[in-house]
Amino acid sequence: xxxTKLRSSRARREMIRRIQYGVLAAAIVLAALFADWKAIxxxxxxxxIAREGLPQLFTIALKNTVVYTITGFFFGIVLGLALALMRxxxxxxxxxxxxxxxxxxxxxxxxxxxLMIGSVPLVFPGFALPGGVYGMACLGLGLVxxxxxxxxxxxxxxxxxxxxxxxxxSLGMTNSQSMRSVIIPQAIRIVIPPLTNELxxxxxxxxxxxxxxxxxxxxxxxxxxxxxxxxxxxxTPILVSGLMYLLITIPLGYLARRLELHLSNAR
Amino acid sequence: xxxxxxxxxRAIEIRGLRKxxxxxxxxxxxxxxxxxxxxxxxxxxxxxxxxTLLRCINLLETPNSGQILVDGMDLxxxxxxxxAARRQIGMVFQxxxxxxxxxxxRNVSIAxxxxxxxxRAESERIARSGLQRVGLEDKANAFPAQLSGGQQQRVAxxxxxxxxxxxxxxxxxxxxxxxELVGEVLTVMRKLAEDGMTxxxxxxxxxxxxxxxxxxxxxxxxxxxxxxxxxxxxxxxxHERTQVFLRRVLRTGDTGNSxxxxxxxxxxx
Numbered sequence: 001x002x003x004t005k006l007r008s009s010r011a012r013r014e015m016i017r018r019i020q021y022g023v024l025a026a027a028i029v030l031a032a033l034f035a036d037w038k039a040i041x042x043x044x045x046x047x048x049i050a051r052e053g054l055p056q057l058f059t060i061a062l063k064n065t066v067v068y069t070i071t072g073f074f075f076g077i078v079l080g081l082a083l084a085l086m087r088x089x090x091x092x093x094x095x096x097x098x099x100x101x102x103x104x105x106x107x108x109x110x111x112x113x114x115l116m117i118g119s120v121p122l123v124f125p126g127f128a129l130p131g132g133v134y135g136m137a138c139l140g141l142g143l144v145x146x147x148x149x150x151x152x153x154x155x156x157x158x159x160x161x162x163x164x165x166x167x168x169x170s171l172g173m174t175n176s177q178s179m180r181s182v183i184i185p186q187a188i189r190i191v192i193p194p195l196t197n198e199l200x201x202x203x204x205x206x207x208x209x210x211x212x213x214x215x216x217x218x219x220x221x222x223x224x225x226x227x228x229x230x231x232x233x234x235x236t237p238i239l240v241s242g243l244m245y246l247l248i249t250i251p252l253g254y255l256a257r258r259l260e261l262h263l264s265n266a267r
Numbered sequence: 268x269x270x271x272x273x274x275x276x277r278a279i280e281i282r283g284l285r286k287x288x289x290x291x292x293x294x295x296x297x298x299x300x301x302x303x304x305x306x307x308x309x310x311x312x313x314x315x316x317x318x319t320l321l322r323c324i325n326l327l328e329t330p331n332s333g334q335i336l337v338d339g340m341d342l343x344x345x346x347x348x349x350x351a352a353r354r355q356i357g358m359v360f361q362x363x364x365x366x367x368x369x370x371x372x373r374n375v376s377i378a379x380x381x382x383x384x385x386x387r388a389e390s391e392r393i394a395r396s397g398l399q400r401v402g403l404e405d406k407a408n409a410f411p412a413q414l415s416g417g418q419q420q421r422v423a424x425x426x427x428x429x430x431x432x433x434x435x436x437x438x439x440x441x442x443x444x445x446x447e448l449v450g451e452v453l454t455v456m457r458k459l460a461e462d463g464m465t466x467x468x469x470x471x472x473x474x475x476x477x478x479x480x481x482x483x484x485x486x487x488x489x490x491x492x493x494x495x496x497x498x499x500x501x502x503x504x505x506h507e508r509t510q511v512f513l514r515r516v517l518r519t520g521d522t523g524n525s526x527x528x529x530x531x532x533x534x535x536x
Contacts, residue, residue: 031281165329167364167423171430180383182378185368 035111046236053228053237054259060217061224062244067134068206068220071201080135080149081144098150114140114208133218137209145202152194156187189263196256200249221245277336278303278434278465283382284333286319293319295489306466308476311486312512317469321436325356325465338433354382357427357435361442363419365411367454371408371511372398401455417448419457435459439469473516477501485509
């Protein structure tokens with residue numbers, strides 16, 4: 001009696017699964033039948049329009065995206081490490097400053113920070129950041145990422161056991177020698193995966209540079225795609241820009257996971 | 268000129284040492300001396316302040332009051348370069364505290380390179396001969412995680428010895444080890460004692476203390492209760508607190524006998 005009940009419940013589950021597959025397949029078939037493939041091909045996969053942007057897509061847009069991201073990333077690393085060391089300092093005001101910084105810049109949308117940086121030349125007409133838009137982009141991306149990196153570095157430094165510092169100091173190393181030779185090398189291994197993730201986020205945030213007001217030689221991928229789309233009245237270039245982002249972010253994300261796995265195995 | 272040289276004749280001299288963590292008083296006025304070449308074992312139950320006393324000797328803990336002189340140098344004097352002083356004082360930890368990102372030979376050589384400013388090649392040459400001394404020259408290129416606990420602790424001893432310290436401090440060096448690995452570490456320490464190294468060892472190994480210590484110090488509640496030759500402090504303790512402690516340790520752990528056996532037969536396991 002109970003066996004037949006058991007079997008019937010299994011049969012029912014099997015039937016429900018078949019229905020789900022069936023509905024999914026029907027939806028795909030219907031979409032394929034009724035979609036306007038001609039329009040889709042013309043407006044999203046228009047290869048002749050995609051080709052129009054070709055040399056500049058790489059020589060200007062991708063190049064600028066990489067430049068904005070990398071400079072911002074390194075500024076963020078330097079500022080983030082400084083903030084992390086301040087957070088762990090024995091001097092209380094340093095800790096407060098670092099904490100307030102992290103709270104503010106982690107809580108603000110990156111867009112707001114960029115809009116504020118973009119408004120600086122309007123408020124102080126004589127004042128210009130070194131590097132112009134490049135300087136402003138580096139500053140904006142650095143300020144945003146430093147808040148996250150400070151927390152990452154702090155966690156990494158704190159994850160190194162206390163005995164490591166004690167052992168180094170017992171050998172007569174100074175505090176800074178111990179930091180450089182013993183603590184920071186171990187902390188870096190811990191923070192490489194989260195830093196790689198931060199780099200992925202920063203690649204995407206670099207699109208906000210478009211709010212700084214850029215010339216045609218300063219455009220990055222998102223603005224480049226948007227401008228081209230407007231010029232040709234066709235959104236294909238936006239899709240192309242999107243693909244360029246994925247070309248960078250997917251391998252980077254994969255790399256981050258590999259590093260994470262590798263380091264957790266090595267421990 | 269005679270007075271300072273007389274002070275310098277003591278390896279370690281501690282006067283009126285007090286240390287508290289917050290409201291918790293850990294050391295309540297310690298007076299303690301170690302002569303050059305002596306091996307002193309500090310025993311006592313956990314929380315008695317014996318590790319804190321040891322950690323004060325190289326200022327891993329900052330005393331609240333009192334004086335600590337190592338080889339005549341007053342560590343509590345704010346003019347003393349504490350990094351220079353620590354070079355004279357080797358420290359071996361319960362948890363080994365090897366640097367996991369460095370190979371065994373680099374663990375031993377890094378301080379020679381960074382602190383003593385020797386060349387990398389010379390530092391590693393010295394490190395290798397130091398590893399030979401603890402019987403681990405064949406592990407020079409291994410990483411700490413690839414070694415057993417006993418081997419790691421021997422590397423830690425070699426690392427401390429590489430700085431040619433005048434005094435070696437051991438903070439429960441065998442407490443984190445599997446029982447079968449204790450012997451190899453004690454063998455290295457015994458050899459070191461026979462070479463005339465000044466050693467202060469916080470330990471639960473009563474056999475080791477009885478066999479090799481010049482003096483055994485029993486601590487309880489942050490004071491030194493009993494201080495004397497091992498046959499007196501372990502063999503026929505005067506104070507009741509010492510008697511209670513030893514009865515408990517020797518009965519439960521069987522530490523005294525197994526340690527003595529190790530001592531008698533030698534520990535080349």
